[in-house]
Amino acid sequence: MDSNDHEGIVQDKYAGDPSGALSVRLWLRLLTCSTVIEKRLRRRFVDEFDTTLPRFDVMAALYRHPDGITMGELSRALLVSNGNVTALVRQLQDQGHARIAPSPDDRRASIVCLTPDGMARFTVLAEAHHGWIAEVFSGIPPAQQEALLGLLAILKDQIMTKGAVE
Amino acid sequence: MDSNDHEGIVQDKYAGDPSGALSVRLWLRLLTCSTVIEKRLRRRFVDEFDTTLPRFDVMAALYRHPDGITMGELSRALLVSNGNVTALVRQLQDQGHARIAPSPDDRRASIVCLTPDGMARFTVLAEAHHGWIAEVFSGIPPAQQEALLGLLAILKDQIMTKGAVE
Numbered sequence: 157m158d159s160n161d162h163e164g165i166v167q168d169k170y171a172g173d174p175s176g177a178l179s180v181r182l183w184l185r186l187l188t189c190s191t192v193i194e195k196r197l198r199r200r201f202v203d204e205f206d207t208t209l210p211r212f213d214v215m216a217a218l219y220r221h222p223d224g225i226t227m228g229e230l231s232r233a234l235l236v237s238n239g240n241v242t243a244l245v246r247q248l249q250d251q252g253h254a255r256i257a258p259s260p261d262d263r264r265a266s267i268v269c270l271t272p273d274g275m276a277r278f279t280v281l282a283e284a285h286h287g288w289i290a291e292v293f294s295g296i297p298p299a300q301q302e303a304l305l306g307l308l309a310i311l312k313d314q315i316m317t318k319g320a321v322e
Numbered sequence: 323m324d325s326n327d328h329e330g331i332v333q334d335k336y337a338g339d340p341s342g343a344l345s346v347r348l349w350l351r352l353l354t355c356s357t358v359i360e361k362r363l364r365r366r367f368v369d370e371f372d373t374t375l376p377r378f379d380v381m382a383a384l385y386r387h388p389d390g391i392t393m394g395e396l397s398r399a400l401l402v403s404n405g406n407v408t409a410l411v412r413q414l415q416d417q418g419h420a421r422i423a424p425s426p427d428d429r430r431a432s433i434v435c436l437t438p439d440g441m442a443r444f445t446v447l448a449e450a451h452h453g454w455i456a457e458v459f460s461g462i463p464p465a466q467q468e469a470l471l472g473l474l475a476i477l478k479d480q481i482m483t484k485g486a487v488e
């Protein structure tokens with residue numbers, strides 16, 4: 157939703173509770189930034205490479221495992237819903253960028269890996285992806301980027317710890 | 323995808339280019355934080371209130387417009403895909419939380435608003451939502467939350483300005 161709108165509600169609602177308002181404003185701003193940037197990256201993958209961000213994410217995971225991983229391991233390595241992983245891999249297979257073979261250890265399991273063409277393609281896509289991201293942050297001085305990275309590390313530690321306890 | 327994994331690729335890839343690595347690490351960390359928090363909020367809406375985050379977002383937008391807004395305005399007020407807005411409104415209508423009526427100005431347009439029950443329900447949901455968010459950030463001192471809010475404001479300005487120019 158439109159974050160300015162939502163921030164408005166929150167400010168009205170928490171006029172007498174600045175600490176409550178702070179965390180909610182922080183969350184909405186974080187969500188707005190990540191949503192807007194992600195939308196832009198999605199659009200650029202489609203417009204410039206006729207591919208998708210989820211397909212790129214699968215390629216990135218496979219690139220890290222040149223010897224291949226099982227479909228189950230691949231699902232777990234992705235933060236997105238698992239349901240679509242098989243479909244994404246089949247798309248990559250159709251394009252000649254991924255290969256699915258029975259596991260040598262367990263014939264019932266499938267091992268997925270990038271083909272040499274897929275490796276080469278991923279390198280091109282990753283280069284573009286990293287360039288777009290550098291562009292997004294280019295107006296922010298490196299010292300502020302470092303400060304933001306540090307604060308997000310604190311937040312990440314918090315949520316990962318809490319998630320494990322829940 | 324798993325951000326530690328992805329951060330690993332980036333570190334390997336940009337070993338000789340620390341500035342390129344910085345913005346990509348920043349983006350992946352931002353994405354991980356917002357994805358993990360959003361997943362947690364989604365789960366809590368389902369588990370504790372048998373409702374969904376997108377439905378809550380629609381209610382929040384309607385709450386801001388007690389006199390009702392058109393379906394088109396509602397679509398534009400939401401950052402999510404427009405396709406599902408009508409379906410979400412119908413779900414709220416079935417629960418007695420929203421009302422759809424022909425616009426008095428234009429009989430072809432529909433005006434949507436929350437019912438009194440919907441208003442009361444939204445207040446309960448918003449209270450819980452804000453409590454969950456306060457919980458997420460509770461381990462971070464207010465001064466660091468303020469610093470993060472300030473840096474995200476700079477980022478938001480950057481991306482909104484660039485988006486408008488593109």
